[in-house]
Amino acid sequence: MTDLLALVFLLSGCFFIFAGTVGMIRLPDVYCRLHAMTKADNLGLLLICLSLLLLDGRVRIALLLLLIWLLALLASTVSAHLIARHSRARQVNERDGG
Amino acid sequence: MSAPLAVDVLLGLILVGLAAQVAIGEHLFRAIVFYVAFGLSMSVIWARLGAPDLALADAAIGAGLTGALMMVAFRRLVEIDPKQAQAQGTRSSALAVLIGVLAAGMVATIGLTALTLEQQPGRAGLQVMETLGDTGLGNPITGVLLVFRGFDTLIEMTVLLTAFVGSRVMTTRSRFYVATIAGFQLPLVRTLVAVILPLAALIAMHLLWIGSDQPGGAFQAGSVLAGAGVLLLLTGTLLPASKSRALVRLALVAGVASLCVLVLAPMLRGQVAMAYLGRGSLLFAEALMMVSIATSLTLLFAGRPSLKVGRP
Amino acid sequence: MTSAVFVLVAAAIFGLGVHGLLVSAHIMRKLLALNLMLSALFLLLIVVPATIDGRPDPVPQALVLTGIVIAVSTTAFALALMVRLFRKQGHASIHPDIDPRLLGRKAPSKANKTAQGDDR
Numbered sequence: 001m002t003d004l005l006a007l008v009f010l011l012s013g014c015f016f017i018f019a020g021t022v023g024m025i026r027l028p029d030v031y032c033r034l035h036a037m038t039k040a041d042n043l044g045l046l047l048i049c050l051s052l053l054l055l056d057g058r059v060r061i062a063l064l065l066l067l068i069w070l071l072a073l074l075a076s077t078v079s080a081h082l083i084a085r086h087s088r089a090r091q092v093n094e095r096d097g098g
Numbered sequence: 099m100s101a102p103l104a105v106d107v108l109l110g111l112i113l114v115g116l117a118a119q120v121a122i123g124e125h126l127f128r129a130i131v132f133y134v135a136f137g138l139s140m141s142v143i144w145a146r147l148g149a150p151d152l153a154l155a156d157a158a159i160g161a162g163l164t165g166a167l168m169m170v171a172f173r174r175l176v177e178i179d180p181k182q183a184q185a186q187g188t189r190s191s192a193l194a195v196l197i198g199v200l201a202a203g204m205v206a207t208i209g210l211t212a213l214t215l216e217q218q219p220g221r222a223g224l225q226v227m228e229t230l231g232d233t234g235l236g237n238p239i240t241g242v243l244l245v246f247r248g249f250d251t252l253i254e255m256t257v258l259l260t261a262f263v264g265s266r267v268m269t270t271r272s273r274f275y276v277a278t279i280a281g282f283q284l285p286l287v288r289t290l291v292a293v294i295l296p297l298a299a300l301i302a303m304h305l306l307w308i309g310s311d312q313p314g315g316a317f318q319a320g321s322v323l324a325g326a327g328v329l330l331l332l333t334g335t336l337l338p339a340s341k342s343r344a345l346v347r348l349a350l351v352a353g354v355a356s357l358c359v360l361v362l363a364p365m366l367r368g369q370v371a372m373a374y375l376g377r378g379s380l381l382f383a384e385a386l387m388m389v390s391i392a393t394s395l396t397l398l399f400a401g402r403p404s405l406k407v408g409r410p
Numbered sequence: 411m412t413s414a415v416f417v418l419v420a421a422a423i424f425g426l427g428v429h430g431l432l433v434s435a436h437i438m439r440k441l442l443a444l445n446l447m448l449s450a451l452f453l454l455l456i457v458v459p460a461t462i463d464g465r466p467d468p469v470p471q472a473l474v475l476t477g478i479v480i481a482v483s484t485t486a487f488a489l490a491l492m493v494r495l496f497r498k499q500g501h502a503s504i505h506p507d508i509d510p511r512l513l514g515r516k517a518p519s520k521a522n523k524t525a526q527g528d529d530r
Contacts, residue, residue, distance in 0.1 A: 110419035121430030202425025209417035261483035265490030324509035
């Protein structure tokens with residue numbers, strides 16, 4: 001039963017990361033791409049961590065996986081904020097792309 | 099049997115695709131970014147092959163620090179002359195393609211032939227695994243690095259120090275790009291530094307300590323600390339300084355010095371040079387090596403021989 | 411069988427690195443290509459030897475770890491050399507006979523044809 005749930009989590013996590021990557025390639029400008037990269041990728045990473053957590057089962061591994069996700073979240077948050085600030089300072093318009 | 103093979107083929111295709119983007123891609127900055135992605139994929143391959151120490155080291159040093167060094171160097175070129183920095187100029191010819199194909203064929207022939215011949219484990223490896231219990235270590239790679247082939251590690255630390263001295267000689271004193279991207283005033287950046295710095299120190303100490311028995315060790319710990327150092331330089335918490343300080347110099351030579359102590363101390367006691375002195379001596383050497391690696395790599399990123407604290 | 415796949419992958423990456431090294435004029439692209447070649451050889455060094463107790467052979471693994479550190483050291487030194495060279499001669503290429511038009515400069519006239527060679 002847990003294996004099935006882990007499989008579902010794993011597949012949906014992969015789908016979200018794939019969707020984030022597609023968004024990063026296909027969306028028109030940098031602000032939209034930031035949305036895709038941070039939200040979709042972090043959710044996908046969380047789902048993958050949950051599935052690995054279910055597959056392993058030990059508390060220590062579960063805490064380590066959650067720590068990994070939290071660190072990735074922190075890094076992507078700050079990076080996205082800095083990129084958006086930098087683009088805004090360089091007056092990158094929403095319609096211009098870039 | 100076929101499912102893992104499909105995963106391996108997929109990993110291999112990803113790796114070759116990324117390498118193609120690095121070697122033949124158009125823009126130089128794109129090539130650098132793809133190289134970082136390539137390094138991280140190599141890290142996945144190392145984990146797949148059952149070499150976690152290499153995965154840690156390649157992710158931190160091979161992908162992260164090399165990518166950071168290249169981006170800073172690229173930025174320095176752009177600061178000097180924006181147009182010439184990105185001038186591409188390729189001398190593509192059929193001969194170059196032929197030589198590339200021949201090189202690939204040579205490596206493939208060597209590798210495949212060696213695969214069909216090499217069915218026995220190497221004698222050195224077997225000897226390491228058999229005598230590992232005598233050293234009291236659990237991690238055979240730490241054993242090879244510091245006990246069985248300690249001279250190689252001594253020379254490696256000397257190479258790192260020499261690279262630092264060489265690049266220190268090369269940096270001029272004029273007009274120099276300082277790699278600070280965002281001021282410390284942003285509360286988000288302040289939070290990032292406040293969270294990452296103690297965590298990096300903790301993880302580095304943990305890697306150093308468990309390196310004796312489990313995957314880890316001085317190089318991985320030193321590169322985690324170097325990553326924290328790069329973060330401090332990027333956020334302006336640390337700034338490059340031209341006047342070199344004694345403490346920084348001590349930190350740089352500590353690694354080589356500690357390994358020299360490991361070489362000479364047994365001779366004072368009447369044993370062979372670099373005879374094994376116990377786990378404590380290894381931990382002492384690894385700790386100083388970690389400090390040395392972190393300082394060298396951070397200073398290579400900074401481009402100046404010393405660091406000073408920025409205004410918080 | 412998986413080892414054969416990785417040997418072919420390492421060969422392909424090595425070939426791409428050699429090609430990139432020969433083709434590129436910019437020093438940093440040459441450095442990237444050299445790093446590709448190094449990574450390919452590290453992969454070969456781990457994949458080819460037989461495993462001991464299911465884990466890879468520790469001696470080549472330690473050699474590759476040493477190699478990674480040496481790779482980053484030489485790359486850092488080469489980058490410092492490149493920046494210095496760029497500052498001195500104005501472009502990051504070491505080919506004295508490269509066509510200046512590829513680097514965005516003017517075509518060589520008959521008068522200063524010898525000026526191309528004194529980048530040393």
